[in-house]
Amino acid sequence: MKKAVVLLSGGLDSSTCTAVAKKEGYEIYAISFDYHQRHKIELKSAKAIADFYGAKKHIFIETNMDAIGGSALTDGNITVPEGDANRSFNDVPDTYVPARNLIFLSYALAYAEAIEAEAVFIGINSVDYSGYPDCRPEFIEKFRELADVATKISAVDKKKIKIETPLLNLSKKEIVLSATELGVPLELTHSCYVGGEKACGVCDSCKLRLKGFAEAGIKDPVPYA
Amino acid sequence: MKKAVVLLSGGLDSSTCTAVAKKEGYEIYAISFDYHQRHKIELKSAKAIADFYGAKKHIFIETNMDAIGGSALTDGNITVPEGDANRSFNDVPDTYVPARNLIFLSYALAYAEAIEAEAVFIGINSVDYSGYPDCRPEFIEKFRELADVATKISAVDKKKIKIETPLLNLSKKEIVLSATELGVPLELTHSCYVGGEKACGVCDSCKLRLKGFAEAGIKDPVPYA
Numbered sequence: 001m002k003k004a005v006v007l008l009s010g011g012l013d014s015s016t017c018t019a020v021a022k023k024e025g026y027e028i029y030a031i032s033f034d035y036h037q038r039h040k041i042e043l044k045s046a047k048a049i050a051d052f053y054g055a056k057k058h059i060f061i062e063t064n065m066d067a068i069g070g071s072a073l074t075d076g077n078i079t080v081p082e083g084d085a086n087r088s089f090n091d092v093p094d095t096y097v098p099a100r101n102l103i104f105l106s107y108a109l110a111y112a113e114a115i116e117a118e119a120v121f122i123g124i125n126s127v128d129y130s131g132y133p134d135c136r137p138e139f140i141e142k143f144r145e146l147a148d149v150a151t152k153i154s155a156v157d158k159k160k161i162k163i164e165t166p167l168l169n170l171s172k173k174e175i176v177l178s179a180t181e182l183g184v185p186l187e188l189t190h191s192c193y194v195g196g197e198k199a200c201g202v203c204d205s206c207k208l209r210l211k212g213f214a215e216a217g218i219k220d221p222v223p224y225a
Numbered sequence: 226m227k228k229a230v231v232l233l234s235g236g237l238d239s240s241t242c243t244a245v246a247k248k249e250g251y252e253i254y255a256i257s258f259d260y261h262q263r264h265k266i267e268l269k270s271a272k273a274i275a276d277f278y279g280a281k282k283h284i285f286i287e288t289n290m291d292a293i294g295g296s297a298l299t300d301g302n303i304t305v306p307e308g309d310a311n312r313s314f315n316d317v318p319d320t321y322v323p324a325r326n327l328i329f330l331s332y333a334l335a336y337a338e339a340i341e342a343e344a345v346f347i348g349i350n351s352v353d354y355s356g357y358p359d360c361r362p363e364f365i366e367k368f369r370e371l372a373d374v375a376t377k378i379s380a381v382d383k384k385k386i387k388i389e390t391p392l393l394n395l396s397k398k399e400i401v402l403s404a405t406e407l408g409v410p411l412e413l414t415h416s417c418y419v420g421g422e423k424a425c426g427v428c429d430s431c432k433l434r435l436k437g438f439a440e441a442g443i444k445d446p447v448p449y450a
Contacts (some may be wrong), residue, residue: 063288070339092377099335106331110324114295133380146367150327152317155358
């Protein structure tokens with residue numbers, strides 16, 4: 001059975017991405033990160049989603065990315081700003097974590113190499129846009145080129161590990177519709193940056209999520225404060 | 226004063242690389258990794274070298290890369306193989322850690338972005354060759370291209386973070402000579418993979434190091450078992 005490493009935060013996007021990988025016939029190897037994010041609660045959702053999709057294995061990488069600083073998500077002294085669901089490209093919010101997707105993809109590639117997976121799935125999207133530079137198509141394109149020379153499996157064995165981004169060009173509305181169609185257990189997901197049991201409803205992540213559900217005409221099953 | 230993030234393992238190469246950055250007028254921000262490597266003892270050397278060069282800051286990233294597996298350096302069940310100082314390109318040894326340099330460079334780039342550093346220094350070299358695909362020039366070239374679109378500082382502010390590899394084309398002999406000329410406190414460095422107080426003298430890393438010292442006609446000041 002072909003294997004895929006899936007980057008799984010437990011949010012709407014990565015959960016939908018897991019469903020896509022599963023539907024495409026991959027055996028799921030999930031990878032999640034405790035990077036000392038304030039919304040560490042998302043990892044409970046990640047576990048629930050990995051379990052739901054019968055992940056063959058689910059590894060948790062723990063890393064003190066707060067030592068690097070520079071982000072409201074890892075520095076308790078920076079307040080999570082109120083969200084803006086229509087962010088322009090040059091408006092990168094304080095919740096941006098320097099090079100986070102690059103770091104996460106690098107681990108995922110390492111894991112894919114170690115278990116001889118064919119693909120890495122990441123649920124980034126650039127339509128209803130987080131404002132993060134490492135969610136854009138040009139970033140992924142360059143990462144693909146790099147992946148092709150970065151590992152033993154690619155450099156020596158000439159096997160490529162595919163970097164799959166099934167949500168890249170979907171709007172949040174389309175992601176919600178797709179998740180619903182695929183039967184993603186949306187009630188298990190967690191997207192809010194603040195990290196309470198109930199979603200705050202006002203951070204960037206909540207606003208984008210609520211916009212997607214509203215435009216899809218579907219009620220978000222997670223509780224809001 | 227211009228800032229550089231220096232990837233510092235405490236070995237011969239990264240210590241020499243630190244000396245080069247210092248000589249070029251950079252203020253040193255060192256970054257070291259406890260990735261559950263068997264030779265964690267190298268971090269004592271990293272600290273000593275950072276102190277020696279008056280690093281403005283030295284951060285330690287802790288991360289359970291052993292969860293990924295696939296390497297003799299992070300898996301206690303895989304023996305560190307005897308070294309071969311004349312390794313061919315397709316002979317990647319068991320000490321290869323999947324995507325390690327990619328992961329380390331990604332953190333270094335994140336740190337450089339967070340502190341607004343101009344450059345990242347990494348002491349990789351591809352002449353007396355470790356056999357690791359992520360030590361080759363083509364890997365670094367692709368990483369540079371990726372770095373230019375991966376971060377806020379590059380994508381939005383159009384400022385590039387330089388990825389400096391001053392040792393890339395040096396032989397181990399040349400590195401030893403350069404280290405000696407620069408006054409690197411070689412007695413403080415640690416290169417051995419096995420991780421004892423004394424270097425084993427037979428692993429890949431020891432063999433390459435000893436070859437370099439022998440060819441340079443200089444006595445290695447660290448104790449061997």
